[in-house]
Amino acid sequence: MDWHSTACVLCACNCGIEIKLDGRRFERIRGDKAHPSSQGYTCEKPLRLDHYQNARDRLTHPLRRRPDGSFEQIDWDTAIREVAGGFAGVRDAYGGETIFYYGGGGQGNHLGGSYAGAFLRSLGARYRSNALAQEKTGLFWVSDQMLGAVTTGDLDHCEVALFVGKNPWQSHGVPRARPTLREIARDPRRSLIVIDPRRTETAELADIHLAVRPGTDAWLLAAMVAVVVQEDLIAHDWLAAHAVDVDEVVAALRRIPISEYAEISGVGEELIRTAARRIATASSVALHEDLGVQMSPHSTVTSYLDLLLVSLTGNIGRLGTNNPPIPLAPLVSFSHWGPKRDRVSPVAGARIISGLVPANVIAEEVLADHPRRYRAMLVETANPVHSVADSPRMREALEALDLLVVIDVAMTETARMADYVLPAPSQFEKWEATFFNLETPDNYFHLRRPVLGPPEGSDLLPEPEIHARLCEALGVVPDLTPLREALTTGGRAAFAAAFLQTLTDPGLAKIASVLLYRTLGPTLPHGAAAAASLWPLAHRLAAAHPDAVRRAGIEGEGPELGERLFDAILARPSGVVFSRDQEGDAMGRLGTPDKKIHLAIPELLSVVGDLGNGPATDPDFPxxxxxxxxxxxxxxxxxxxxxxxxxxxxxxxxxxxxxxxxxxxxxxxxxxxxxxxxxxxxxxxxxxxxxxxxxxxxxxxxxxxxxxxxxxxxxxxxxxxxxxxxxxxxxxxxxxxxxxxxxxxxxxx
Known part of the structure; x- marks a missing residue:
């Protein structure tokens, strides 16, 4: 009992760690060997997490801005009443669509964000964004059109690991990053290929480092894909079975001037050909791209070329390649193959991908003289003043809002500009989880228990409680006695029937997570009320992938399987493997109607063949x-x-x-x-x-x-x-x- 199981919250891996306390201080931190993914591994960064937990700028009470710009402490009843009333006032005056939501959880605190939608839907809010809109939406958009799914590279079983704009030695983002890199680098049968302008720690280990000129990744990757086509290294038989638009794409790639693109990229043509041949002849290739290209010119085109490279060489849907994972809570929504299509933001007309407004247009959406401009913002566990491009412009935009409310742990740069600041417990003082569960062939979920309680004398509420109280202040939560009685008298089976009947009311369906929190939540063991939103997710996953769940060791049929999966999540403090792939299953998870890869995206394919002479330069900023x-x-x-x-x-x-x-x-x-x-x-x-x-x-x-x-x-x-x-x-x-x-x-x- 001296050691408390939890997880690191510094990158998307969320490695399992154990913490030993000295009062409220994190005396020691070590990797959790029982964690199903990290297996005891951790880098040096989480060993310093006491600097987060016991920081001097922790928030301890709800705050309201005074007319002179200073803050005064208020009680929760006042805060909830005034915040709910303020948002309702904006809705009544200008419409719910003028209320904007940013955040919903950082690298490790997504559980609270699963309740925010109830409050926002009750207000009629339609627009939101978060950090993914600064990083991954180009990849999401391409993946949607080609695959109807996102994929994750299987580094544990690949022959070739390809990193594009990624230095996992420092950024991690893949399980057990440093041991995994060493294992690949030391195995003479395997290869590590890195595309990066810098000679990073990962590039130092690489068999092939393509030191691309900054900003020319698209030229380099287009040349590599062209080599695969022009040297006839494509996986013909595999493509015939699993892809469409092959002839159209091959014809376009045959016209790419490899030598010219190689010269622009700054990488020798022969080295490009060597890398492309190694990828095309490998039994399996796992690709990981990251911010180095996702935050550079031609980022969406680069993501398209990455997926073309692994698709044309047959490296999707097999062991050791890129596979669509089975997430417990999908972070990405797809629209290309469904009845919905991409929406655009109301002022800038920016494409909304996976429901996310591009972060770079938020200031424009606020500051424009437009009847549908954003007039109020709820910012949850995020700091857009610091994290979104052009901080001076973002500060100007937040100052122009009618209402800004921030939910956070610390007095951030954004919180200092808020009208109301609502304090939440730290990630180690509450039940929490990450929804970055994107591993294959085994996937896991880690519901984290509190390591310690809130600071003495503080008055904090976890995010699910804040959102539930805000919904109640709006008057949208009904009498919950029937649901509670069904649960008490008939258990979860009777509760499920009653809950589904309740959701036939569209107004109540909007606040489903809050209904669960107030009814199922209090019955969960060890005070795990915040985990109530996971119950329908466990049932949905078990119904969609029952064989994969059973292969992970969860037994049961029908609804019983979903219940046992939910109970396993609650019971295992170091996390649980909830699905296990079987060879051949992954292609069935593509979201395209024919379960095939659609290689052609015409508006991007035309750009690939005419990228120009390189990124523009400015002599004033060389x-x-x-x-x-x-x-x-x-x-x-x-x-x-x-x-x-x-x-x-x-x-x-x-x-x-x-x-x-x-x-x-x-x-x-x-x-x-x-x-x-x-x-x-x-x-x-x-x-x-x-x-x-x-x-x-x-x-x-x-x-x-x-x-x-x-x-x-x-x-x-x-x-x-x-x-x-x-x-x-x-x-x-x-x-x-x-x-x-x-x-x-x-x-x-």
Whole structure:
């Protein structure tokens, strides 16, 4: 009992960890060997989680802004009544669609967000966004049209691992990242291929490092796909059985000038051909792309080329390749093959992908003189002032709102601008979970128990309770006695029948999660009321994939299987494997009507053959700045205390030796980095892993945090003081944080 099972909340892997307490302090942290995915592995970053748990800027009571801009403490009854009334007032005056929601959970706290929809639907709110709209929506859009599903690379069983714009040694994002990379690198039968401008830690291990010129990934990948076609290395028999539009795509790719595209990319043609041949002749290839390309020019086109590469070589739907996972709670919604089509935002007309408005248009949607502009925002467990492009513009937009309410753990940059701040427990003080469950062939879910209670003297409410109270304040929650009686007298079987009958009322269907929280929730063991929203998800998954659930060791038939899966989730503090794939199952999970890969996306295929002569350059801003590099001591910004960083405390500007010498910059000297949006002064780190003309700043810095004397100070550069909202992908609206035109100068002492 000295060690408490929980999980790291710093990246999408959410590795299992165990924490030993000394009072409220995290005395020791270690990997949880019982965790079904991480199996005891953890990197160095979660070992510092006490800096999150016991940070000085923790919120302890609900706050309301005074007319002079300061905050006053209020009680929860007042906060709930006024917040609900404020949103209802905006709805009544301008319509529910003018209420905007941002967030819903960071890397590890999605459970609370599963209740937010009840409050928003009750108000008639239609628009939302979160961090995925800054990263993954281009990939989502391409995957929807080609596959009707997203895929995950099976690194444990692949012969070739291909990383595009990804450095898992530091960013992780894949299970047991460092041991997995070492295993692949050391096995002479396997290969590691990395596409990245920088010689990263992952690239150092690679058999083939394609050091692409910054911003030219699309040219490089188009050349690689063209090699596969023009050397006739495509998987003809497999494609005949599993894909359509093959002839159309092959004809387009035959016209690509490989030598010309190779020259633009900065990678030798022969090395490109070697990499393409290795991929095409391997028994299995697992592809992972990440922010290095998803936040760069041509990001959606690059995602399309990635999927073409693995599709044309037959690396989808098999062991060791890219497979559609079986998620417990799907984070991605698809519309291309269903009755719904992509919507657009009301002011900018930006494409809404997977229900998400591009984050780069939020300020425009607020500040425009338009009858449907966003007038109120609910921000939950997110910090868009710091995380969304063009922070000055975002601050201007939030100031223009009629109402801004923030639910969070700490007094963030966004919370400081709010009309009301509603404090929630930390991720280790409540029941929590992540919905980033995208593994194959085994998939798992980890419902995390509280490690400790809220701080003494605080008045916090978990997010499910906040949303339930807001719904009740709106008057949309009915008398729940019949549902409670059905559960008490007939158990969950009778409750299920009564609950389904209740949902025939469209108004009550909107608040289904709150109804579960108030009825089923209190009956769950150990105070796990927040887990009530998982009950229908367990039943839906068991009904859709019963064989996969039973292969994972959960027994039962029909509704009994769903109940036993839900009970297993509740009972296992280190997580449970809930599905296990069988060879051949994955292709059946494609969302296309014919369960085949649709290779042609005409508007992207035409671009692939005519990419131009390379990214545009500006002599006034001759450098390419990667704003937000992940390093050994950077993580997501729940780490607000700068003392957590053991190295690179100030967040250095990395620059190659040749550029440093030309600019007269020595290690540790100050450099001024200027973009079209802003300017910062930062110390220099000379790093020979970068190409000339390419510089980088880390993510996670530039946060205001109180010192020991309570006075706030800012450490390092906030990347989005330098980025521009208009620099975004034309298809998905994702930002170009990894390709910011910049000027670098020495600062005279």
């Amino acid at each position: 450098y390419v700045l990667s704003a937000g590099e992940r390093r050994a001591f950077t993580a997501n910004t729940i780490f607000r205390d700068p003392a957590w960083r053991r190295r690179d405390a100030a967040g250095t500007l990395r620059i190659c030796p040749a550029d440093a010498e030309r600019l007269g910059l020595a290690a540790g000297a100050l450099a001024r980095v200027t973009t079209r949006t802003g300017s910062v002064e930062v110390p220099v780190e000379i790093n020979d892993g970068l190409q000339p003309g390419h510089v980088s700043l880390p993510n996670g810095l530039g946060l205001s945090y109180p010192g020991a004397d309570g006075a706030p100070s800012v450490t390092g550069a906030a990347p989005n003081e330098l980025t521009a909202a208009g620099d975004r992908d034309p298809y998905a609206g994702t930002p170009w944080h990894k390709h910011v035109p910049a000027r670098v100068e020495a600062v005279a002492r």
